[in-house]
Amino acid sequence: MWTFIHKWGSPKWFYAMSARLQPWCWAAALMLIALGTVWGLGFAPADYQQGNSFRIIYVHVPAAFLAQSVFVSMAAASLVFMVWKIKVADMAATVMAPFGAVMTFVALFSGAVWGVPTWGTWWMWDARLTSMLILLFLYLGVIALRGAFASRDGGSKAASVLAMVGVINIPIIKYSVDWWFTLHQPSTFSVTSRPAMPVEMWLPLLIMVLGFYCFFIALTLMRTRSEILRREINKRWVIDLAREMR
Amino acid sequence: MTQGQKATPAIAETARPGGLWIAFTATLKRDMTLMFRRRGELINPLVFFALVITLFPIGISPEREVLALIAPGLLWVAALLAALLSLDSLFRTDYDDGSLEQMLLAPQPLAALGLAKVVAHWLLTGLPLALVAPLLGVMLALPAGSYGVLVLALLLGSASLSLMGAIGAALTVGIARGGVLLSLLILPLYIPVLIFGVGAVQAAIIGEGVAAHLAMLGALLAASLLLAPWAIAASLRISING
Amino acid sequence: MAFASLGAFFAMGGHGPYVWAAWGVTALLMAACVIHARLERRQLARLLMRRARRGSTSQPHQASHADDP
Numbered sequence: 279m280w281t282f283i284h285k286w287g288s289p290k291w292f293y294a295m296s297a298r299l300q301p302w303c304w305a306a307a308l309m310l311i312a313l314g315t316v317w318g319l320g321f322a323p324a325d326y327q328q329g330n331s332f333r334i335i336y337v338h339v340p341a342a343f344l345a346q347s348v349f350v351s352m353a354a355a356s357l358v359f360m361v362w363k364i365k366v367a368d369m370a371a372t373v374m375a376p377f378g379a380v381m382t383f384v385a386l387f388s389g390a391v392w393g394v395p396t397w398g399t400w401w402m403w404d405a406r407l408t409s410m411l412i413l414l415f416l417y418l419g420v421i422a423l424r425g426a427f428a429s430r431d432g433g434s435k436a437a438s439v440l441a442m443v444g445v446i447n448i449p450i451i452k453y454s455v456d457w458w459f460t461l462h463q464p465s466t467f468s469v470t471s472r473p474a475m476p477v478e479m480w481l482p483l484l485i486m487v488l489g490f491y492c493f494f495i496a497l498t499l500m501r502t503r504s505e506i507l508r509r510e511i512n513k514r515w516v517i518d519l520a521r522e523m524r
Numbered sequence: 525m526t527q528g529q530k531a532t533p534a535i536a537e538t539a540r541p542g543g544l545w546i547a548f549t550a551t552l553k554r555d556m557t558l559m560f561r562r563r564g565e566l567i568n569p570l571v572f573f574a575l576v577i578t579l580f581p582i583g584i585s586p587e588r589e590v591l592a593l594i595a596p597g598l599l600w601v602a603a604l605l606a607a608l609l610s611l612d613s614l615f616r617t618d619y620d621d622g623s624l625e626q627m628l629l630a631p632q633p634l635a636a637l638g639l640a641k642v643v644a645h646w647l648l649t650g651l652p653l654a655l656v657a658p659l660l661g662v663m664l665a666l667p668a669g670s671y672g673v674l675v676l677a678l679l680l681g682s683a684s685l686s687l688m689g690a691i692g693a694a695l696t697v698g699i700a701r702g703g704v705l706l707s708l709l710i711l712p713l714y715i716p717v718l719i720f721g722v723g724a725v726q727a728a729i730i731g732e733g734v735a736a737h738l739a740m741l742g743a744l745l746a747a748s749l750l751l752a753p754w755a756i757a758a759s760l761r762i763s764i765n766g
Numbered sequence: 767m768a769f770a771s772l773g774a775f776f777a778m779g780g781h782g783p784y785v786w787a788a789w790g791v792t793a794l795l796m797a798a799c800v801i802h803a804r805l806e807r808r809q810l811a812r813l814l815m816r817r818a819r820r821g822s823t824s825q826p827h828q829a830s831h832a833d834d835p
Contacts, residue, residue: 319789323768324779331781337792360758380795388788395781412712419709426699435762436695440709443691443755447713450744454716458723493796500803507810511817520818523811 287364289506290515296499303496310489317482325479331395334388336483340490341385342406345413346448348378348494352420353445356438366502368434369509371441372424373501377494379417386410405456412451416444430509547632548640555644558617565613569606569649570656576602577660588665595664596725599674600681600718602660603653607682608707608714610649611689614641615697615760624697625764634760635753642690642756650682670728673738677724680741681717687745687752688713694759717744 285291318336325332352374358367389407390400401407420437427433475483510516559566580598581591618624618641627637657678658671666674692710696702724737769775778785 319785320775321768329781330778331784333778333785334788337789341792377799380799384792384795387791391784391788395784412715415708415712419705419712422705422708423695426696426702426705432698432762432765436759439691439755439759439762440695443713446751447716450716450747451712454719454740458719497799497803500807504803504806504810507814511814516814517818520814523815523818 283362283364287362287366289366289369289510289513292366293503293506296503300496300499300503303492303499307489307492307496310485310492314482314486314489318486322479322482323476328396331392334392336486338385338388338392339483340487341381341388342410343487344490344494345378345382345385345410347491348374348381349413349416349441349448350445352378353441356441359434360438360442365509366506368438369505370498370502371438372434373505374498375417375421375424375437375441377497377501379414379421381490381494382410382414382417386414405458409452409455412455413448416448420444544632544636547630548636551627551637551640552644555641556647559644559648565610566648566652569610570652572609573602573606573653573656574660576605577664581664592665592667595661595666596670596674596722596729598664599657599661599666600678600722600725603657603678603682604685604714604718606653607649607685608689608710610645611686611693611710612696612703612706614645614690614693615763616693619697619763624760628761628764634757638690638694638756638760639753642686642752645690646683646686650686651679654678654682666725667729669731670725673728673734674725676738677721677734677741680738680745681721684717684741684745684748685714687748687756688717691752691755691759694756694763696763697760698763717741720744 286295314336319333322333322336324330352371355367355371355374358364359371386407389404389410393399393402393404393407397404420440423440424433424437427436507516577598580594584590584594615624618627628634630637654675657674658666661671661674689706689710692706692713695709696706699705720737720740724734724741727734727737776782776786
């Protein structure tokens, strides 16, 4: 078990292994998202209340899921980095933050656009949109803090602490915001209970969610590999690798 | 800088269980003394608080009904911003003159010393802000019957604000112009305190029970009291050692 | 198929602008993520190869802190 963790903690090993894993993740992401898109946009029945505008759900909900999951993964990677000093974890956390911010923005934007036909306004201080907005600020804080440090090591550690503090606060923020803004639709999709939507509506949603997760994993692997090269550029194995590439 | 006497093993061994409490109170006393020497900086958050409150009747409307409606939120937001304003200097002077490094070398846990500094900060900013708030409440036509709750909620809430804010202050103390960054890091974390703090005052105005809100504020304070000192200590270490 | 014609598909029952704006921005940003990652990788590969070419003429030592443009 420990040797396994240490192997993955070695940048060189991670670089080699992720190269094998990466194409599968991209293929899965592409297939799932393509399938979900065609199904969700073209074949899923229109909602009896919201009509076709409900098709925004197929990008809004996966993005919102990912926005939260990416923060949790980032905090988990930060914890691994702070406790076991595994540098690859920090590299992964570095590349996760901007992607998480992008996903949060997608969730916010699609939610706002969805609001026009549903609520008749571009912005509603609805519980989920507000939590998403706060989450976006948390992401921006982590990214800004990392960038503000002159030394990379200091920035990494500070961003890790902030990510962990943030992840403890996210549920508190979420529940307090939920409690305050009672004017919101009930959560559309929960993992534990079977959703009230018919199968032909939630199955494409599930496919989209899985596709987005695969996309996240694939993109993180790809960018972590770049980050490894950038940080280990003077290491022997990277120099040898460059010789082989030539 | 005197090479840390505290770091010598002979003294570290004599750090008996009582040493922690002594170090805590000594740090608290020292910080209070230092802050009292700069009285101007002590008054600044209060003046800021009053000034922000003055802006709203001018900016929105001087009508008592309108002001009474928004008073709880205004008082809380202004108090929150005033507390935020004072946070940047929490570790700054100690960082600049090297006494923070001395604390790092002390045999007592840094978390306890950091907590002492936060307590000192709260006693000289959070506490006065909470005590001044009713006065400004009168000016904003805050309905009678909610003043006690306002003070109590601000007392509980501002303590959590100081604790959480200290994490941000510790993270940004090594950065040259960390003031704006500090607010970006900390304000999102302040939202639960704001929600329950305003909730308590509004519940008092409409005559509902305030126990639930105050209990939530207390729970937030307990949680931050338990977790924040460790985060503060870790952040200070990062800021000093890079 | 939930739509009778291609026109109906694009109109989305009158909600076309909203649906397409949300999907379009999502697709655009996700594509931008991929393109950015690819550009980043290509840039690094170019940098590495340049260094390797230079390294083959003069053996690089363990230059751990040398900042290279």
